[in-house]
Amino acid sequence: MSKNQLDQKAQAWSALFSEPMSELVKRYTASVFFDQRLWEADIQGSLAHAEMLAAQGIISAADWADIQRGMAQIEAEIRAGAFQWQLDLEDVHLNIEARLTQLVGDAGKRLHTGRSRNDQVATDVRLWLRGEIDGLITLLQELQRALVAVARQNVEVILPGFTHLQVAQPVSFAHHLLAYVEMFARDEERLQDVRRRTNRLPLGSAALAGTTYPLDRERVARRLGMVDAAGHPQVCQNSLDGVSDRDFAIEFTAAASLCMVHISRLSEELILWMSQNFGFVQIADRFTTGSSIMPQKKNPDVPELARGKTGRVVGHLMGLITLMKGQPLAYNKDNQEDKEPLFDTVDTLRDTLRIFAEMIGGQVNPASGQKEGGLRVNAAAMEAAAQKGYATATDLADYLVKKGLPFRDAHETVAHAVKAASSHNCDLSELPLSVLQGFHPAIDKDVYACLSLRGSLEARNTLGGTAPAQVMAQIDRHAQRLG
Numbered sequence: 001m002s003k004n005q006l007d008q009k010a011q012a013w014s015a016l017f018s019e020p021m022s023e024l025v026k027r028y029t030a031s032v033f034f035d036q037r038l039w040e041a042d043i044q045g046s047l048a049h050a051e052m053l054a055a056q057g058i059i060s061a062a063d064w065a066d067i068q069r070g071m072a073q074i075e076a077e078i079r080a081g082a083f084q085w086q087l088d089l090e091d092v093h094l095n096i097e098a099r100l101t102q103l104v105g106d107a108g109k110r111l112h113t114g115r116s117r118n119d120q121v122a123t124d125v126r127l128w129l130r131g132e133i134d135g136l137i138t139l140l141q142e143l144q145r146a147l148v149a150v151a152r153q154n155v156e157v158i159l160p161g162f163t164h165l166q167v168a169q170p171v172s173f174a175h176h177l178l179a180y181v182e183m184f185a186r187d188e189e190r191l192q193d194v195r196r197r198t199n200r201l202p203l204g205s206a207a208l209a210g211t212t213y214p215l216d217r218e219r220v221a222r223r224l225g226m227v228d229a230a231g232h233p234q235v236c237q238n239s240l241d242g243v244s245d246r247d248f249a250i251e252f253t254a255a256a257s258l259c260m261v262h263i264s265r266l267s268e269e270l271i272l273w274m275s276q277n278f279g280f281v282q283i284a285d286r287f288t289t290g291s292s293i294m295p296q297k298k299n300p301d302v303p304e305l306a307r308g309k310t311g312r313v314v315g316h317l318m319g320l321i322t323l324m325k326g327q328p329l330a331y332n333k334d335n336q337e338d339k340e341p342l343f344d345t346v347d348t349l350r351d352t353l354r355i356f357a358e359m360i361g362g363q364v365n366p367a368s369g370q371k372e373g374g375l376r377v378n379a380a381a382m383e384a385a386a387q388k389g390y391a392t393a394t395d396l397a398d399y400l401v402k403k404g405l406p407f408r409d410a411h412e413t414v415a416h417a418v419k420a421a422s423s424h425n426c427d428l429s430e431l432p433l434s435v436l437q438g439f440h441p442a443i444d445k446d447v448y449a450c451l452s453l454r455g456s457l458e459a460r461n462t463l464g465g466t467a468p469a470q471v472m473a474q475i476d477r478h479a480q481r482l483g
């Protein structure tokens with residue numbers, strides 16, 4: 001490190017220290033190699049702060065102009081990959097500030113007036129996360145659109161619905177997919193909600209107690225877009241809290257964990273459905289891999305990895321929440337450890353959402369303008385599976401109830417019928433009328449309509465049920481919502 005750099009670093013706090021940091025401690029305490037991804041938020045935050053300092057007469061108009069000029073150059077250097085990030089300058093904030101001072105002299109040294117790295121970093125993380133949340137919401141909507149599009153093609157396709165992974169009742173495959181759309185719609189709501197609490201300004205809290213300069217925090221908030229739906233500036237109202245809590249990051253990671261859990265459940269189903277024993281769906285080859293030893297294999301690596309990565313994101317939630325629990329007010333260096341789990345959560349969720357939207361919905365073929373290569377559905381295999389396992393037994397019980405039997409008696413009667421069908425190795429609908437009448441004389445030939453898979457589906461025609469008319473209504477509702 002040059003003498004100049006040493007001076008820069010020493011300048012960042014004081015001349016109080018009588019010995020330099022060891023290399024190991026430097027590496028241990030530095031964050032620049034991961035927090036440099038905050039550079040854009042850091043520059044944005046600094047510009048908003050400097051503009052306000054000038055407007056309040058705390059720095060001169062000339063200083064403000066120099067700071068803008070210097071920051072424009074730094075931005076260009078970073079974008080071009082020409083910026084020299086230095087471990088000795090510890091973090092993104094000190095790296096950028098040191099370079100600014102190198103470029104514009106004293107104006108650079110005035111930027112930190114009325115500010116601390118504590119409120120600076122809290123602001124940067126919030127700004128950065130807000131942008132990422134917006135991107136994730138867009139991707140979540142993409143994924144929902146993909147699921148709704150596949151659902152629209154499969155309203156009449158019948159899948160065995162399971163409870164306990166045992167065939168329970170037939171459902172429309174579209175209905176099954178729409179269950180995931182509901183989950184992802186709630187994930188989207190949760191992200192919107194977290195965004196509201198993330199989008200508040202810590203800057204002006206300074207180190208912990210506020211500052212002696214006449215700052216206009218609301219001006220800074222407005223400039224950074226930290227406003228509510230009505231356009232009112234959103235400013236952290238307690239300086240100690242503003243610099244120290246990372247609850248917004250924890251909330252975000254909790255929302256991301258839930259979203260990954262939903263993707264993990266879908267993954268688990270895709271993996272089962274793709275297995276030879278189900279054969280319900282196929283995903284495009286580019287989402288699978290072969291085996292190095294078994295030539296016949298096509299493994300569902302992408303869904304399996306998504307299921308695996310869910311553990312990683314839930315782990316980050318545990319990491320962040322545990323990071324917070326023992327910290328006295330206000331800022332502690334522990335908080336520097338918020339970044340890697342938060343960044344990795346965003347990266348993992350972003351990639352997973354992108355890949356799933358494409359795997360389910362396909363990709364636009366530029367020649368045709370149509371989406372191709374999405375989830376392929378084997379309707380015949382699904383329907384054949386729904387024929388096994390007496391999926392319409394409940395319908396027979398409901399039929400008897402409508403003929404006047406109490407439900408519990410009807411349930412018992414049907415159990416006998418299932419036992420008989422099972423010993424004849426046939427479906428309930430394959431039992432002759434005379435045999436069915438042996439179980440109860442009220443049974444008539446109209447029973448066969450309700451023993452069919454389609455009849456069973458159509459009978460569940462209440463809000464939220466699997467009847468094709470209900471499913472279509474839900475598809476239209478989602479399509480409208482998603483635009």
Ligand code: ARG
Binds near residue numbers: 035335336
């Ligand atoms: N790199 C630090 C972080 O991420 C910046 C804040 C440092 N503040 C301090 N007082 N040491 O938290």
